[in-house]
Amino acid sequence: RVLLNVEFVELIRFDIHFLQPPKREMKRTASSSSIGSNKKIDKREKQSRFQRVKNENDDCNSTISRHANALGEMNEVFTRDNSSYIFFIPGTNVISSLQEINKMIYKEKESLITLYKLEFIESRLFPLVLLNNCLEDCAQKEILRLCVELLTRMTKIYSSDKNLKDLPFMKINSAYKELFILNPSVIRKIHNMLQWHLNLANRGNEDKKFIHLLLLTCRNLLAIKDSPGSGNLTVNEKLKTHFDLIVQFYNENLIELFTTMASDKDDVLWHTLIFEIFYHILEHNGPEDLFIDSKMEASSKGFKLMEQVKRRQEEIRKKFSKVCPKIWMDTKKGYEKPVDIRQAWEGIPKFDLMGLRGKVDNEHEILAETVNKRKRIVLDDQIRKCIKLTSLKIIKSSAFEVLINTIQKEINAKIDKHDINKHISHYLYLVDYTLKFRIRLISESSSSSLKDEVLLSSVNEISDVSQVRPAVTIETFEWMFSLLVKREAHENSGQILRYAFKCLKNMLSTIKQVTLIESNRETVFSILKYIYDNEVYADRILDHLKDIENLAFKEQEALISVVHSYLEVLDHYEGMIQIFNNGLQKKFVSDEIINNYCKVLEGYRKLDDEELKCIVEFFYRIWYKYDLEGMFYKITIMYLFNRILDDLGYRQGLTLAQHELLSFILNISNKLLNELPKKPLLYVELFYPKNSEDCHLLQQGYDFEG
Structure with a gap:
């Protein structure tokens, strides 16, 4: 039967194969000769297209060169002692040539490279700006306006993402930034033009446009990224040009003019641009850098190391x-x-000691090792003075108050726009910087370490909360806590969250600090009560603490700091009203929160002293304030503590925060070792998580009732 079935199947296969129609070979629709001709046509088209583009570029370059030469030329005059003077002779059709170049830059981005090769700014624009001094003359005013408009276009800001197409233009912008530093007379002329227009009683639309272009030029220069594509340079080497430009702006009184414009409540047309200017001035340094002499700090560290x-x-x-x-x-x-x-x-040890002594004697080498490797910003005395006085002017004048109110309204009006995240991050950074500078200045003056007479005389003025009131109102706190609500990831979301944590931390610290002044007690008390009564705020912070693994390390550091400030403010309010129920604070005492703190502590080598101190104080809060040291009796936590002890216990030159961490680890470890012989069940409890009730049972005995 099997054989018959096989034969039957084979027969069916044969019949099916026999019934299939024969396959026909597909004929080519095109001959080989026609294909070859198509290849030749494509090649010819590519060549002609390339030649056409090249011809267009050559025509564009020749047109730009012709218009640039029409603006004027440089001549040299020799004197009797064989010296010479170089001067600029303007052309006859300056306005029309400037207009044509402006149009070409607007249409063709590549024309910027041609202008850079022609040295257009230093050989044409700068001389025209310096020669035309009479703004009352309509022709000269139009020439200056067109020159400033060209400067605005030629210093356009490019995004700092990894777009290789924009890298040549970013390098050109960096070179232009250095040109302005080398020519302070041009910066002085920008100040004079801005001052002249601001002094006008009746400003027309053209005057307002001129002011806008001048502010755009200043903003662009400050926002230009220094030395793009140069990965071998340190942070301080890259920022040298930026800080030199800030010094030039300060010396030519441009920053004073910006502060005056920002203080005007009636004229808010340019407040957004001035806000961005202040942001870029203060962007690359922290308030702590203004009060630390990095060279002295590095030198003292070197000598301490030698002594050790x-x-x-x-x-x-x-x-x-x-x-x-x-x-x-x-x-x-x-x-x-x-x-x-x-x-x-x-x-x-002789050679090591000699090498160490050489490093200490050589300031540059010790700076390179102790500062540049940690990416610390090193500011010399002149730069520190300029930025200090700029920060002080922002607080003392009404500039900060007016700008904050204006930007808050703008953010609320454009909250649904796609580019609003940039304004939010700039707002948060500037508020955080200003509040932190104020706190640091007051603390430095109270510790008698502040020697600057100008700053000392201004401490009393900025101590009052009225100088920074818009940043610490109930509405501002409500808006700030709303930023902590978890949302979908979007552009700059991590940066905004980090800035929100930092800004909220300094807002809370400011509120706590100003309660010491009697004149502010009622206002501050109402704000503290509002924060204390809103349990939603604690829940939002707790949500981020529970999800801390999904945050970047910088965001984790900022979150740890804001939790520390938030708990301190709650404790401070309870001390003011003499009620100690620890309502909201108890929410932060849980096994999950402690585990997440320990996850952050695993990166103790990267943590700054401030964040490390916040973690240690949180641990001590659980131990001493709530008497819950049993929360740390866990095998994973003790393993982490042992690893830290093995590392830091034998290291020289520990910071104060690291010493406090070691002290806590030793104390809690000794406490556990003393308890183990008395309570053998602790060996079992080391493997299980515990809540506060479990800890009370564990610490006071299992016959504990209540």
Whole structure:
């Protein structure tokens, strides 16, 4: 039967194959000769297209060169003593040539490269700007307006993302920024033009447009990224040009003019641009950099390191001298002889000590090792002074108050726009910077470490909350906490969240600080009560704490800081009203929160002292304030503590925060070791999470009732 079935199947296959129609070969619709001709046509088209583009570029370059030459030319005059003077002779059709170049830049982006090769700014624009001094003359005013418009277009800001097509233009912009620093007379002329237009009683639309172009030029220069594509340079080397430009702006009184314009409540037309200017001035440095002399700090660290090495050497000498005063050493003659350990030791650390002393003596080398590797911003005395006084002017004048109110209204009006995130991040950064500068200035003056007489005389003025009132109102706190609501990821969302944490932290610190002033007590008390009574705010912070693994490390650091400030403000309010119920604070005491704190603590080497101190104080809060040291009796936590102890316990030159962390680890470890013999069940409890009730049972005995 099987054989028959096989034969039947084979027969069916044969019949099906026989019934299929024969396959026909497909004929080519095009011959090989026609294909070859198409290839030739494509090649010819590519060549002609390339030639056409090249011809268009050549025509464009020649047109730009012709219009640039029509603006004027440089001539040289020789004197009797064989010296010479170089001067600029303007052309006859300056206005029309400037207009044509403006149109070409607007249409063709590549024309910027041609203008850069022609040295257009330094050989044409700068001379025209400096020669036309009479703004009352309509022709000269139009020439200056067109020149400033060209400067605005030629210093256009490009995004800092990895777009290789924009890299040549970013390098050109960086070169233009250096040109302005080398020509302070041009910056002085910008100040004079801006001052002249602001002094006009009746400004028309053209005057307002002129002011807008001048502010755009200043904003663009400050926003230009220095040394793009140069990865070998340190942060301080890249920012040198930027800080030099700030000094030039300050010396030519441009920053003073910006502050005056920002203080005008009636004329809010340019407040957004001025806000961006202040942001870019303060963008690359923190308030702590203004009060620290990095060179002195590095030098003192070097000398402390030398003292520690010497102390360590002396301890080892004493130890070995008592244990084994004689050792055997190989000699060049091939036999061994006993030598005193103190004589042998002198040759061992000698070279290291000499190298260390050389590093300490050489300021540049110690700076490179202790500052640049940590990406610290090093500011010299002149730059620190300029930025200090700029920050002080922003607070003392009504500029900060007016700008904050204006930007808040603009953000609320454009909250649904796609580019609003940039304004939000700039707002948060500037508010955070200003509040932090104010807090640091007051603390420096109280510690008698502030020596600047100008800053000392201004401390009383900025101590009052009225100087920064718009940043610490109930409405501002409500808006700030609304930024903590979890949303879908979008552009700059991480940056906004980090800035929101930092800004909220300094807002809370400011509120706590100004409660010491009697004149502010009622206003501040109402704000503190509002924060204390809103449980939603605590829940929003807790949501981020529970989801801390999904945050970047910088966001984690900022979150730890804001939690510390928030809990301190709650404690401060309870102290004011003399009620200690620890309502909202108890929400932060849980096994999940402690575990997340420990996850952040795993990166203790990267944590700054401020964040490390916040973590240690949070741990002490759980231990001493709530008497819940049992929350740390967990095998994973103790393993982390042991790893930190093995690392930091033998390291020299620990910071104060690291010493506090080690002290806490030793205290909690000794506490556990003392409890283990008395309560053997602790060995089992080490493997399980615990809540506050479990800890009370564990610490007070399992017969605990209540």
